[in-house]
Amino acid sequence: MKRIIILCIFVILVSHSVVYAKFKDNKPPSYEELYTEWGYTTIDDAITQFENSYNKDLKLPLRVPPIAFTHHFGKFTDSEGNTNSFSAQFVNDKHPEKHYKIDVKAAEDGMEFNERQVIDTYKLKNGTIASYISLSQHQIGFYALVFTKNGWQYILSIDERVADTVTPEVLVKIANSFEDE
Structure with missing residues (x-):
């Protein structure tokens, strides 16, 4: 009987510690912690x-979409086979749908997409043709403007939930906002 009482006390103490540890760990990490x-x-x-x-x-383009962002982050990815990439993320920690990305690769290593993804095409002010396409990433839909400039392929993408504010025409204005034009 003494062993059972000691075992019960031990189980109660251990379970109390586990509950406390779980409560402490349930605090969601900040955007800064996550992106880092x-x-x-x-x-x-x-x-x-x-x-x-x-x-x-x-x-990079000088303009950003006309929505509020709370954070912006950059990432350089050094991949095997010399297909390095750059990504800039603009996010809002209160409104996850306010998410804009700029992805850049060397033009020869750029993203390939099929004609079914193309919604429309636009001519940029430097004469380049840009494709407005539909993308899906992890159950979230994105629309993207894809174009090549100065040997780089640029992909300007926006969460589909704000596509009524950040229209293809807005993305074209962003694509036309480079300093050298």
């Missing part, structure tokens, strides 16, 4: 790493 864990840093640091890997300047 996923390998993101500042946009400037990621651009520098990307430019150093190609020994070539990377220009």
